[in-house]
Amino acid sequence: MTENTVPAAGVVRPGDEAYEALSVRGLNKRFTAEPEKFQVVTTTEQVVDAVREAVWEGKRIAVRSGGHGYENVVGDPAVQVVIDLGEMREVSYDPERKAFAVGPGVRTAELYRALYEGWGVALPAGDSATVGLGGHAAGGGFGSLSRREGLAVDHLLAVEVVVADPSGEVRAVVATRDPQDPHHDLWWAHTGGGGGNFGIVTRYWFRSPDATGDDPREALPEPPASVLTGTVLFDRESLDRTALRTLTGNFARWHEANGAPGSPYDSLFGGLVMFGRPRTGDAGMGAVGFVHLDAALPDAERLLGDYIAALTEGLGDFPVVLPTETLPWLEAKKALAAAQDAEIGRQKIKWAFLRTGYADDQIDTLYDYLDSEDHSNGSSLVALQSHGGRINAVAPDATASAQRSAVMGAFFMNTWQNPELDDANVDWMRRLFRDLHAKTGGVPVPGERYDGCYINFPDVDAADPRWNTSEVPWQQLYYQGNADRLRAVKAKWDALGVFRHTLAIGDQD
Secondary structure, eight states: OOGGGSOSSEEEOTTSTTHHHHHTOSSBTTOOOOOSEEEEOOSHHHHHHHHHHHHHHTOOEEEESSSOOOSSSTTOTTOOEEEEOTTOOOEEEETTTTEEEEOTTOBHHHHHHHHHHHHSOOOOOOSOSSOBHHHHHHTOOOOTTHHHHOOGGGGEEEEEEEEEOTTSOEEEEEEESOTTOTTHHHHHHTTTSOTTSSSEEEEEEEOOTTOOSSOGGGSSOOOOSEEEEEEEEEETTTOOHHHHHHHHHHHHHHHHHHOSTTOTTTTOEEEEEEEOOOSSSOOOEEEEEEEEEETTSTTHHHHHHHHHHHHHTTSTTOSEEOOOEEEEHHHHHHHHHHHHTOOOBEEEEEEEEESSOOOHHHHHHHHHHHHOSOOOOSEEEEEEEEOOGGGGGSOTTTSSOOOOSOSEEEEEEEEEOOGGGHHHHHHHHHHHHHHHTGGGTTSOOBTTTBOOOOTTSOOGGGGOTTTOOSSOOHHHHHHGGGHHHHHHHHHHHOTTOOSOOTTOOOSOO
């Protein structure tokens, strides 16, 4: 059963041919959706009808666009109706708004190709090829262009949202960036408040704030024509505890020094992926460093070489520096996506925004967990990624994306295949994250070292006092000073609580 069996629009119930394909379509194979029905929609009017019917019948709903949710929102047993936006894949230029109209079901790979091949522009969104824009943009959206161009929502002009008012009436509302718009607060909430909180997004319009004129080729940033790429390999046996301290320290110090807006390295996007030791077989790589840089920059080769030299400083001759390669921009995006989307199966993920690097004792914790053979996962990794640059040129309250002072992100992923190993693998990831952040209550509490968490990588443990002992509510981790304003928007636009899930914004932390 494949997505090819899914109808373009309509109701799919248990027993129907397409039900199984829709049930297992989510990326995280730990979760299966088994609602009373899937409502596959292709228009805003169909979404309005589906929500209205669910409200009148008192049915609990969930919404899905690309299926990349890492927590069990769509598969929650309480959900009775799943409204599937996966076929809403419009990408077009709206001459009236002078902006690009994008449907919530558009996958990022489709978006990049359509914008670049059609108009030579790009949106600085994520790097996974298959993530749907619906939830991704509502959570902020960042990727390899963001240090140079900001978050995806920094270019959000307007959003169309299906909402339910206190009387139960359902309608579509267009909210814009214009502060005089009476719906402006709803626009603001969709610049980092996360999906499934205030209504159902049926269309985004993107246009950069500094864009002028009617030419669509000037409505969004122009990406690099080509990208200079570099790769460094670190074999596991040479990457001992001391070497890992050096390597992660090098990565962090470089980003601390080059994370502010206006750096000559704004167009550089780098990562350091540290892998867990396999239980059996070849020990494999201990870590891989990658870097992408605008090839048209003056002295691009030197800039890239200086970065790699900084990354490998003090490590002797064991790092293997592969020859640099120049790729067309779209091909470079495909390469990033291929690496990011390689892990498939049952998963537990976590995320932390970093203002500074981890201390040596924390790096030792990473080493102990990743080097251990006492685990049951198929694969595990911790990836440090570039952040900062132009992202940090925006005030924390200008959008709902409050994390505007981080210079790195830390992504944690554990993947396995056997359902019988779920408890052991989730526990392994929970303990790693807790022990790594032991001095701040098991979570990256915003402060001198951390900038909180990322709602596009939701983690139910942040709301669990067994794993978050910081006494900092989970909404503060994700939204910081914007939490109260988001609660106010929620109370205004979803007074009935129609749109709710495990980590939904509400009256209480």
